[in-house]
Structures are given as C-alpha cells and as structure tokens.
Amino acid sequence: MSRTILVLPNDDLENINGLFEIIENIGGAFDLILIGDSGYLQESNFKVPDKIQSIHHFHDLSMSQPLGFGRYSKSLAEFIKQQSYSLVISSANEDSNVLLPSVSTVLDGSCMTDITSLNEKADRFYVTRFVYNMNIIAEFELCRRPVIVSTSHRSSTSKWVPIKFLKKTNHFFPATDENWFSGLESETITEVDGLRNAKKVLVAGRGVSGKKGYDKVAEISKLLNAKTGTTRPLVQEGIAANHEMVGSSGVIVSPEKCLIFGSSGAAPFAFGIDKSQIIFGVNNDPESQLFRFCDYGIIDDCSLIISELLKLLQPFNG
Amino acid sequence: MIRILICFAVVHDTENVLKSDWENLTSQNPGIEHSNMIIDTYDESALEYALQCKEMASKVTCPIHLTALTIGQSLSATIYQNLFAVGIDRVVLLKEKAPVSFCPSRISRIIHKFTCDERFDAIFMGQQNSITCNGQTGIRLSNLLNVPLISYVNDVVFINNKFHVKTKKRLQYTRAVIEQPAIYCFFNAERSYLRMATLREKLKVQSREIDVFDVDKTFDQQENEINLISLSYNPVTRNCQFINGQNAGEKAQVLLSLFMKD
Amino acid sequence: MDTRNSHPQVRNRTYFIEILPPKIDSDKLLDDLDLFSQKYNRVLKSGFCACLTDNAMGKLSYQPIEVIQELELNSKPDQVMIHLTTFHTLTQIHEILDFCLDRNIFNLLVVTGDGSPRLPKLSLTDMGAVGSGKKNVTSVELVKYIHLKYPSKFNLGVAFNPYEPFAGEFAKMEAKVAAGASFIVTQPILAKNENLDVLLAKYADMPVILDAWMSKNIHLLSEAVGHLLSEDGAYDPIANLEAIHKWYPQCKICLTQLNFKAQFHLLDPDMTSFEW
Ligand SMILES: Cc1cc2nc3c(=O)[nH]c(=O)nc-3n(C[C@H](O)[C@H](O)[C@H](O)COP(=O)(O)OP(=O)(O)OC[C@H]3O[C@@H](n4cnc5c(N)ncnc54)[C@H](O)[C@@H]3O)c2cc1C
Numbered sequence: 001m002s003r004t005i006l007v008l009p010n011d012d013l014e015n016i017n018g019l020f021e022i023i024e025n026i027g028g029a030f031d032l033i034l035i036g037d038s039g040y041l042q043e044s045n046f047k048v049p050d051k052i053q054s055i056h057h058f059h060d061l062s063m064s065q066p067l068g069f070g071r072y073s074k075s076l077a078e079f080i081k082q083q084s085y086s087l088v089i090s091s092a093n094e095d096s097n098v099l100l101p102s103v104s105t106v107l108d109g110s111c112m113t114d115i116t117s118l119n120e121k122a123d124r125f126y127v128t129r130f131v132y133n134m135n136i137i138a139e140f141e142l143c144r145r146p147v148i149v150s151t152s153h154r155s156s157t158s159k160w161v162p163i164k165f166l167k168k169t170n171h172f173f174p175a176t177d178e179n180w181f182s183g184l185e186s187e188t189i190t191e192v193d194g195l196r197n198a199k200k201v202l203v204a205g206r207g208v209s210g211k212k213g214y215d216k217v218a219e220i221s222k223l224l225n226a227k228t229g230t231t232r233p234l235v236q237e238g239i240a241a242n243h244e245m246v247g248s249s250g251v252i253v254s255p256e257k258c259l260i261f262g263s264s265g266a267a268p269f270a271f272g273i274d275k276s277q278i279i280f281g282v283n284n285d286p287e288s289q290l291f292r293f294c295d296y297g298i299i300d301d302c303s304l305i306i307s308e309l310l311k312l313l314q315p316f317n318g
Numbered sequence: 319m320i321r322i323l324i325c326f327a328v329v330h331d332t333e334n335v336l337k338s339d340w341e342n343l344t345s346q347n348p349g350i351e352h353s354n355m356i357i358d359t360y361d362e363s364a365l366e367y368a369l370q371c372k373e374m375a376s377k378v379t380c381p382i383h384l385t386a387l388t389i390g391q392s393l394s395a396t397i398y399q400n401l402f403a404v405g406i407d408r409v410v411l412l413k414e415k416a417p418v419s420f421c422p423s424r425i426s427r428i429i430h431k432f433t434c435d436e437r438f439d440a441i442f443m444g445q446q447n448s449i450t451c452n453g454q455t456g457i458r459l460s461n462l463l464n465v466p467l468i469s470y471v472n473d474v475v476f477i478n479n480k481f482h483v484k485t486k487k488r489l490q491y492t493r494a495v496i497e498q499p500a501i502y503c504f505f506n507a508e509r510s511y512l513r514m515a516t517l518r519e520k521l522k523v524q525s526r527e528i529d530v531f532d533v534d535k536t537f538d539q540q541e542n543e544i545n546l547i548s549l550s551y552n553p554v555t556r557n558c559q560f561i562n563g564q565n566a567g568e569k570a571q572v573l574l575s576l577f578m579k580d
Numbered sequence: 581m582d583t584r585n586s587h588p589q590v591r592n593r594t595y596f597i598e599i600l601p602p603k604i605d606s607d608k609l610l611d612d613l614d615l616f617s618q619k620y621n622r623v624l625k626s627g628f629c630a631c632l633t634d635n636a637m638g639k640l641s642y643q644p645i646e647v648i649q650e651l652e653l654n655s656k657p658d659q660v661m662i663h664l665t666t667f668h669t670l671t672q673i674h675e676i677l678d679f680c681l682d683r684n685i686f687n688l689l690v691v692t693g694d695g696s697p698r699l700p701k702l703s704l705t706d707m708g709a710v711g712s713g714k715k716n717v718t719s720v721e722l723v724k725y726i727h728l729k730y731p732s733k734f735n736l737g738v739a740f741n742p743y744e745p746f747a748g749e750f751a752k753m754e755a756k757v758a759a760g761a762s763f764i765v766t767q768p769i770l771a772k773n774e775n776l777d778v779l780l781a782k783y784a785d786m787p788v789i790l791d792a793w794m795s796k797n798i799h800l801l802s803e804a805v806g807h808l809l810s811e812d813g814a815y816d817p818i819a820n821l822e823a824i825h826k827w828y829p830q831c832k833i834c835l836t837q838l839n840f841k842a843q844f845h846l847l848d849p850d851m852t853s854f855e856w
Contacts, residue, residue, distance in 0.1 A: 010488070067468055067485065067494060094487045098469045101422075101454040105461040110543040113453055130552060132348055132449050133332040135340060139547040140420065180466045181494040189489045200577075210692070211715055212748070224577070236697045238716040249506035257577055266333055267448065279556065280573060287337050291558045296576060298561045298569050308570030354605075396607045511698045514604055517646040524610070 003028050003087035004080070005052070008095050009036030013046070015091035018153040020049050020160060022089065026120050029053045031083070032166075047160035055168040067181060073102035075173045081107060085146050087125065089118070092150035100148045110142035113150045133267035135289075195244065200226035201255040203246055203273070206233040207262015207283060207302050214239050216306045217261055223313040229253060229272075231263050247272035261302040265290030320375065320382045320479070321436075324368045324406070325429055325443040325455070326361035328388060328397060330354070332449070345548040357397060360444025363507035368442050369405050370509075371476035380479050383407050385438075389414050389428055393528060402523035403515030414533040419450045421542045426458035428533055433463060438499065440481060445469055445503035456503040466500045473508050593825070595847060596629045596661065596789055596834035601647045604640040617651045619840055624659050626847075631689065631834060634663040637803065638694035643672075645679045657684040661737070665693025666717045670706040673722075677730055689737040689765055690726070692718045720752075723759040737763040737789070742775040743805050749775065753783075762786065765834060768793035768804050770820060772827045780828070788831050792821045795837035804836075818846065 003026070005019050023030055030051045035058045048055075056079075080088060080103065088103070090096045097113040104111035115127040116137070125147045131138045142149070195201065202224070204217040214234060221228040229246035230239075246253055247269040258276035262283060263269060270293045273279060281294035282302040291297045298305060331354040342349030357365070368384050375382040386401050387410040398409045412432060418425050433441070446453040460467035472486035481496045486506065561576075563569040599619050602612035623630040632644030644662045648655060662685055664676060680688065695701065704710045707721040708728075714721065723736050738761040741749055753764070764783065766776065768791045780788055793801050794817040802809045809815075824833060838844065 067466075067483075067492060094470065097453060098457060098467075101457040102461065102467070105423075105454075105458045108543075111454060112544065114451065126547065129451065131451055131549070132330070135332055135335070135552055136343065136348060136549050137552045138420070138549050141545040141547055142543070143541065143545055144543045178466075180498040180500065181496050183493070183495045185493045187491045187493075189486075189491060233695070233697050236701065237695050238701050238703065249510070259573075259577060264333070278576075280577060281558075282573075289337065291560075292337075292552075293556060294558045295556050296561055296573070297558045298573060300566050300569055304566035305570050305573070308567045309574060311567075312570060312574055394607070396605060514640065514698065517642045517650050520609065521650060 002031060002053075002083060002085055003089070004031040004033055004083070004085045006033045006088055006090040006096070006100075007035065008090065008093070008099070010093055010095060011091050014154040014156055015093075016046075017155040017157050017160075018151065019089055019091055020052075021155045021157065022118055022151055022153055023051060024049070026087070026118065028087075031056060031085070033058065033079075046163045047158065048163055048166065049160045052166065055163070055166050056171055057168055058171045058173055067178075067184070072173060073099055074106055077103045077106035079171070080146060088146055088148040090148075090150045091154075092152040096150045100150055104146070104148045107146055107148075108144065109146040109148055110144045111148040112140060112142060115149045115151045116153075118149060118151070134270060135267075195227045195229055195246070195251050195253060198227035198253065199256050200224060201229050201246075201253045201258045201273075201276070202226050203229045203231065203258065203260040203263060204234060204240070205231045205261060205263025205269075208234075208306065209262075209303060210237075211239045213262070213303060213306065216310060220306065220309050220313060223316050226255075226257075226259075231266075231269050260290065260294075261306060263290055264288055265293050320380055320439045320476075322368050322371065322382060322384050323433065323436075323438040323441045324361070324364050324384060324386045325441065326365060326386055326388050327358045327444075327447050327449075328355050328390060328393065329358045329447065329449045331356045340551050343549060343551055345550070346546065348549060355394060355397070357512065358444055358447050358449070359510065360446050360448065360504060362444075362512040363504040363510050364442035364444050364502070365401070365404075365406070366509050366512045367471075367474045367502075367504065367507065369513065371474060371481070372405060374476040378479075382476065385410060385436075387412065387429065387432065389418055389425060389533070391415060398528050399520065399523050399526070400512075400515055402526045403519040404513050409528040411528055411530045412533050413530055419447075420452070420544055420546050422450075422452040422454035423458055423543050426455050426462060429455070429459055430462040431534060432531075433459075440496075440499060441465075441501045442474075443501070443503055445471075445505040456501050460501045463501070466496075466498065467503065468496070468500055469503045469505065471502045471504045471507060474502060593847070594628070594832055596631050596832065597623045597838055598631045598633060598636075598834060598836045599623065600633050600636055601642045601644055604642065613647070613651060616647060617653060620651075620653055622840065622844065624654070624656060626844075627659075628847075629659050629661055629687075631661045632663065634665045634691075634693065635667065635696065635699065636663070636694075637800075638696050640696055640698060643676065645676050648683065649679070655683045655685050657686060660685045661687040661689055663689045663691060664722070665691055665695070666702045666719065666722055667693050667695045667699040668702060669700045670702060672700075673702065673706075673725075674729075677726065677734070681730070681733060686733070687735045687737065687763075688726070689739070690719045690723050690761075691739045720755045720759045723756060723761055727760040735763065736761050737765050739766070740764050740776075740779055740788075741767045742769070742773045742779070743767060744775075746775055746778070750778070750782075753779070757783070757786075763789065765789045766791050768801060768836065769824050769828075770805070770809075776828075780830070789834045790824055790828055790831045792824050792833050792835050793817060793837060794821070794835050794839060794843055797837070800837070818843070 007016055032052050032055045092114045101111045112127050115129045117128045119126045125142045128137050128139050202217050202221045204214045208214055218228045230244045232245055234240040235242055235245045248271040252272050254275035256277045258273050259280040279294045280296045281290045282298045282305050283290050284301050286299045330350050335350050335353050339350055372382040372384055384406045385408045386406045389412045393411045401409050412428055443456050468483055470485040470487045473484040475482045483494055483496055485492045561569050561572045606612045620630050635641055702717040707717050707725045709721045719738055738756040796815055798809050798815055
C-alpha cells in the first residue's frame with residue numbers, strides 16, 4: 001500500500017521540507033498531494049526526495065470555505081481510499097488539524113495531530129506527541145488504516161531534487177454548495193505593532209507586579225530595540241493591550257531572543273514563545289514551569305532584575 | 319424550546335502541578351491523582367457561551383434549555399452544583415468505567431448514542447481537551463450525526479431564534495448565521511471562563527441531582543483506533559542554564575550581555 | 581494552663597480581625613459558612629471589628645456582602661470593615677455600596693487587589709477617569725469615585741506597603757489621601773520600620789492600622805510582604821504582636837490569619853465598645 005504527503009495552501013517550504021525529513025525513516029513509496037495554487041509550485045527550487053513517485057495537484061475550489069471543510073473532506077477521503085493510501089502525513093496547522101480528523105472519520109482510520117515523531121515497526125505505526133499541557137510525552141500506536149497524522153516539524157534543508165522530473169496529475173474537486181449557513185462575512189485581523197515578526201521580544205508576566213512593572217519592561221524593550229508582549233492576566237487587568245498578548249490565543253512570536261519576566265510558563269502561553277531561537281526567563285520560583293522552556297534562566301525577584309537592567313541601560317537612554 | 323447540549327470533560331488542573339509532582343508518573347498513569355479536577359478550559363468557554371445564549375433567549379419568546387454532559391466514572395458535587403448554580407438546566411453523567419481519555423472515536427460514539435435518544439438543536443464543546451489534546455471529538459460526532467461542524471468558534475450570540483457565530487482562524491474572523499442544527503467547537507474564545515455562581519445561587523441548588531446513565535457495554539468490545547503505549551515526562555524542551563551571581567546586579571549584567579550578543 | 585497570663589501586653593486591646601469568606605471552589609461549603617459565621621459572631625460579640633476580605637491574595641471567594649446576607653448576620657456600625665478591590669463590575673460595586681449603607685457598614689478598605697483572570701475589572705470609563713493619564717483603575721480612582729457617588733457616606737481606608745521603595749509609595753499615598761482616604765492599613769509589620777515611622781509622622785491625624793501576621797506560615801507571609809523570609813528562625817506571631825504594641829503604642833492593630841482556636845482567647849476579649 002502506498003503512502004502520501006498532503007500539502008495544504010498555507011504550508012511553506014519549511015513545512016514541506018519538514019515532512020520530507022520525517023518520511024526519510026519510513027519505508028515505501030510516497031505520493032505528494034498538493035492542494036491549491038500556492039507560491040511554492042512556481043518556485044524553480046521546489047524539490048522533492050527520491051521517495052516521492054508522483055504528484056497529484058488538486059486545484060482548490062472549496063478550500064476557501066472558512067467555516068468547516070464539509071463535503072470537501074469527503075471528496076478527499078474518497079481519493080485516499082481510491083489510492084489505497086495506508087499513511088497520510090501533513091503539516092500541523094489550523095486547517096489540517098480539522099481536515100485530517102474529518103477525513104479519518106469518513107475512512108474510519110486512526111488519526112493524530114501535532115505528532116513529534118513517527119515510526120514504523122513490523123507494519124505498525126507509532127507516534128509521539130505532547131499531552132497533559134505539554135508536561136508529558138505520550139507514545140501511541142495508531143491501529144487502524146489509513147493512519148493520518150500531522151506534524152509541526154519544519155526544516156530548511158535543500159538536499160532534494162527539483163520537481164520537474166516528476167509526473168503530475170491534475171484533479172478538480174467539485175465546488176461544494178453549502179446551505180446550512182447564511183450571511184457569510186470575513187474580516188482580516190490587522191496586526192498592530194509587528195510583535196509577531198519582531199527579532200527581539202520582551203514579555204511581562206503577572207510577576208512584574210502591575211502596571212509599573214509592565215511600564216519598566218516596556219522601557220527596557222525600547223532601549224533594546226525590542227517589542228513588548230505580555231501574558232493574559234495583564235491584558236485582563238487592563239494593564240496591557242489585547243494585541244500584546246503572546247500565546248495560543250494571542251500572538252505566536254518567533255524572535256531570535258525572547259526575554260520573559262514573571263510568567264509561570266503555562267502551556268497556552270508557552271505555545272506562543274516556543275518558536276523563539278533563544279529564550280531567557282526570570283522567575284523567583286525555582287520550580288517554575290517557565291524554566292522548562294528557557295535556554296537561560298534567572299531565579300530572582302524580577303523587579304530587582306528589571307531595575308538593574310534599567311540601570312545598566314541608562315547610558316543608552318536618550 | 320431550543321435545546322443545547324454542552325459536552326465537557328473533567329481533567330487534572332495541571333497549572334498547579336509542580337515539577338516534582340510528575341515524579342510519580344508511570345508508563346500508563348500520570349501519577350497526579352491528588353491534583354485538582356476541573357472542567358477543561360476549552361469546555362468552560364462552551365458552557366459560558368451556552369449560558370449567554372440562554373440569557374439572550376430568555377429576553378424573547380424562545381427559551382433555551384441547557385444539558386451539560388460528561389463521560390466518566392463519577393462527577394464531583396462541587397462541579398455539578400456549580401453548573402446548576404450558574405444556570406445549566408440538566409447535568410448528565412454517562413458512566414463509563416474504562417478510561418476514555420485517549421479514545422476520541424469511542425467518546426464520540428458514546429455521545430452520538432445519547433444524542434440519538436434525545437433531540438438537540440446545537441451541540442457546544444471545546445475544540446480540544448487540554449490533557450489529551452485529541453481535538454477530534456466534535457469532528458467525529460459531526461460525521462456520525464451528519465450535521466455541520468463549526469470549528470475555531472470565537473463567539474456566538476443568539477438573535478431572532480438563530481445562532482450567529484464568529485470564528486477566528488489565523489488572522490481572519492468569519493461571521494455567519496447558522497441555519498441548521500450544528501456542532502460548535504470553541505477554541506480561544508473571547509470569553510474563556512465559565513461565570514462564577516453567587517452564594518445564593520449555590521445554596522439554592524445544594525440538593526439537586528444529576529442524571530446518571532451507564533454506557534452501553536457494546537462500546538467496550540469495539541477496538542480503539544489509538545492505543546496508548548507509554549507516558550514519559552517531557553524532560554525539557556530546552557536545557558535551561560541558570561545565570562548565577564552574588565546579587566541581582568551581577569545576574570542582570572550577564573543576562574544583558576547574552577541578550578545583546580549577536 | 582491559662583496561657584493568657586503569659587501575654588499581658590496583647591489583652592484588652594481593640595483589634596481588627598481579618599476573616600476570609602469561604603472559597604468559591606470549596607467542597608464543604610456549608611461547613612465553611614458555618615465556621616465563618618462562628619468566627620464573625622465571636623469577633624463582634626467580643627467587641628472587635630471584623631474585617632472581611634475581597635478575594636484575598638487573588639483566591640476566588642464569596643463576597644463579604646453575600647455571606648452576611650445569606651447567613652443573616654448582624655452588623656454593628658464600626659464593628660465591620662469590608663475590603664473592596666477594583667476587580668468588580670460597576671454594577672457589583674454599587675450593589676456592594678448600597679448593601680453596606682443599608683447595613684450600617686461604613687468602613688471600607690479600598691485596594692487595587694490581586695485580581696484573577698476570572699474576575700471582571702473596573703474600567704477608567706466606569707470611574708469617569710478617561711483622560712486622567714492613567715492606564716488602569718487603582719484604589720485611587722475607586723476612592724474618588726465612591727466619594728463622588730456617595731458623598732460623606734463612607735470612611736475609606738487605603739493600603740500602605742512599608743516594603744516598597746520610599747518615594748513611590750509616598751507619592752501613591754499622597755494620591756490616595758487626596759482622593760479622600762481617611763485611614764491607612766499596612767502590610768504585616770515584623771520590625772520597627774523607617775518608612776512606617778515617616779508615614780506616622782506625616783499623617784499623624786489619620787488612624788493607621790498595623791497588620792500583625794498571626795500565622796506561622798512563613799511562606800504566605802513572604803508573599804504578603806513581597807520578599808523572601810528565612811524559614812530557619814521559627815516565627816512567633818504572639819511575640820511579634822507584643823513587639824508591635826511596644827514599637828507603635830499609638831496604632832491599632834489588625835490581626836491577619838488569626839487562629840481562632842489557639843489564639844483568640846489570648847486576646848482576652850471583653851470589650852464593651854469598639855473605638856477607632
Ligand atoms: C483556552 C485558554 C487560552 C489561553 N491563552 C493564553 C494566551 O494566549 N496567552 C497567555 O498568556 N495566557 C493564556 N491563557 C492563560 C494561561 O493559562 C495562564 O493563566 C497565563 O499565561 C498566566 O500568566 P502569567 O504566567 O503571567 O501568570 P501566573 O501564572 O500568575 O504566573 C506568575 C509567575 O510569576 C512568578 N512571580 C511572581 N512574583 C514574582 C517576582 N516578584 N519575581 C519573579 N517572578 C515572580 C510566579 O512564581 C509565577 O510563576 C489561556 C488560558 C486558557 C484557558
């Protein structure tokens with residue numbers, strides 16, 4: 001039975017290379033299902049590993065359906081069944097994490113999103129993923145076929161061969177005509193201050209003790225040419241603005257350096273900082289979960305560290 | 319009468335579990351039995367929005383009835399009394415001895431069976447469970463019931479006998495009026511906490527009881543699509559190096575030099 | 581043995597005694613309510629003043645007014661003080677204030693509060709303070725607001741933290757007094773304190789109530805004073821209370837975390853009337 005990689009419109013080259021890397025340890029030949037007309041298809045440097053045998057390009061007609069995948073997942077499920085894929089792997093994002101379980105349900109297979117590893121032993125598939133608010137890693141066997149998984153593994157590798165040598169088949173999904181809703185409207189959320197793409201980010205958590213502490217963190221940010229983010233309690237207390245909230249409900253930052261003051265490192269917050277290259281954390285509780293996410297930690301009262309940083313940066317002020 | 323079913327899970331409150339508490343972990347059990355049990359935070363949003371819809375409906379002629387449903391061995395009085403106190407009309411426990419945490423298809427089949435016996439106009443639930451992170455129950459249930467699924471629900475209001483929904487996915491809000499029975503999965507909703515009951519509301523419901531039904535035995539015989547092999551402590555996602563010093567000044571100095579280094 | 585005789589300095593004084601309403605997530609609510617009413621009635625009967633907290637240390641609890649109302653407790657003027665934080669809706673604030681007036685509860689300790697993501701928060705718009713240059717509502721805005729909406733009705737206290745840097749804390753105190761504060765309550769006192777001495781000299785006409793920490797839990801005390809205290813030397817709450825009387829004989833004292841079983845009788849409570 002064959003396997004396939006599924007590439008969705010919002011995936012970028014790093015997602016796709018991440019998927020290629022994951023399948024390196026998995027036997028068998030793979031197909032590549034590309035959905036939509038994303039930029040990577042036009043890129044001459046889009047490359048695929050030897051394992052990829054053919055490409056199916058689905059020209060998107062109803063992926064733009066923003067409320068759910070409806071009949072779209074049924075069409076995709078039908079195609080997967082037709083091709084007898086035993087494994088479908090895609091990168092994890094808001095679309096795939098709904099689409100894949102939907103497809104799996106139709107096919108009565110096994111599905112797991114956000115896996116961190118995938119292994120095949122004696123024709124059985126094993127995956128790992130974080131559970132218990134990221135405190136625990138669980139290993140599962142996915143028992144039914146097809147096995148459908150998503151992973152957030154990314155890679156910037158460029159060792160594959162160019163796409164042009166491969167056979168490509170075009171497909172068109174029927175446009176779906178959904179009548180269970182009316183008055184559909186969409187609005188793009190505008191980003192206020194570039195926190196998302198900042199190279200340096202400072203985060204004020206609840207431990208900074210109120211507005212004064214937050215203001216001091218903002219002052220340090222300015223002096224360090226960084227952006228200021230915050231955790232949810234400060235937003236709810238009206239100290240910081242909603243667009244400054246970092247985390248799963250707020251902004252996911254990916255700076256080179258991220259410095260966090262007085263946060264407990266709760267999972268929804270940690271989700272928002274984990275893509276940072278180097279994370280520094282200050283917390284007065286040596287047991288704090290925050291340090292699990294840090295490359296460098298300071299166990300101390302953050303108001304003292306903040307004051308000292310301000311003193312050290314005074315010469316640069318003005 | 320509009321009937322909303324709200325599915326909720328009762329889970330360990332991991333925010334108050336210390337690092338050292340995870341030392342009791344075994345390959346099949348997280349070992350945090352002593353930790354507080356709470357309603358999963360995503361499900362809290364679903365419950366809160368259902369209550370808001372009920373409030374909106376009470377101002378017009380079409381009342382809303384709320385049934386909150388959970389699956390498990392038991393349900394603590396503190397939790398269900400609180401649900402009654404805030405305005406949930408009925409609380410149902412589908413009693414299941416076997417653990418269901420990592421069995422999304424089984425959970426959805428159990429809920430499906432319950433919903434076949436009773437009619438609901440809307441099903442609200444958290445999109446994910448913060449412990450198992452399955453994120454599949456709503457999706458599977460939508461397929462079993464053959465009703466539309468709305469994921470990433472951020473806000474719902476009830477106007478003119480219809481649910482008006484707002485979803486938030488990536489950098490986009492989408493709004494629509496829902497014309498049919500549907501499943502609403504809440505994710506990072508604007509109101510993420512269930513309201514608090516007043517003391518008077520709490521005292522009024524002290525003697526109220528929940529409906530308990532045993533889960534059909536046939537569910538035990540069906541093979542799970544996912545098997546938990548083992549649990550292990552997530553050591554650290556990064557290897558934290560501590561910056562030491564005689565005082566805060568010294569630590570700040572090292573911190574600053576590392577932060578400024580290219 | 582009657583341990584009262586060993587502590588003559590703490591007896592027959594006027595005390596404010598902090599009582600915490602039951603927590604929201606209590607799994608023995610009825611027992612907790614019963615205990616609360618026993619403590620409350622005991623404090624009032626003894627002629628002391630009961631200080632009822634508002635979600636103390638951010639731990640979600642029932643509101644003092646709900647507990648008084650549901651348990652049908654009596655309140656004597658001057659013998660009940662209610663804490664009020666900024667973590668309420670405006671409607672709740674008015675409900676609380678109207679209830680207090682109705683029950684002759686005139687003493688309120690207004691604090692910004694620790695809050696919790698689950699609690700609502702007053703906005704500057706609620707307080708009519710938009711354009712004041714402030715970013716969020718503190719006790720200053722709330723004190724001002726209460727005086728504006730309920731002129732001359734309440735006796736409003738504010739908090740003083742002697743462990744905060746001097747200049748900032750005094751600037752805050754000036755703003756609180758200018759807003760209409762008429763008494764001051766401190767953080768737990770553990771030694772003679774320079775900042776406190778300056779406060780007492782500066783606000784000599786204003787009642788200053790000193791907090792005495794009555795529990796042996798050093799960890800919680802560290803949280804209350806905002807710095808880590810050594811856990812080696814066992815903390816003796818009664819000795820500390822005696823010392824506070826000695827250091828600051830002119831001040832009234834509020835007992836926090838009082839152990840009603842083991843400590844209340846030491847106060848030899850037999851006050852005929854409560855005097856501020
Ligand atoms: C569905 C859902 C989505 C959520 N999404 C988000 C989100 O996107 N972003 C987000 O931030 N939160 C989110 N939350 C809330 C999240 O779970 C946490 O409650 C929140 O992140 C806690 O913020 P914090 O770490 O600042 O505060 P706390 O958890 O209160 O931690 C404060 C920390 O500061 C330390 N501290 C205290 N005083 C000092 C001092 N003087 N010096 C040094 N350290 C000190 C303490 O030890 C503690 O560890 C979400 C919750 C839910 C349920």
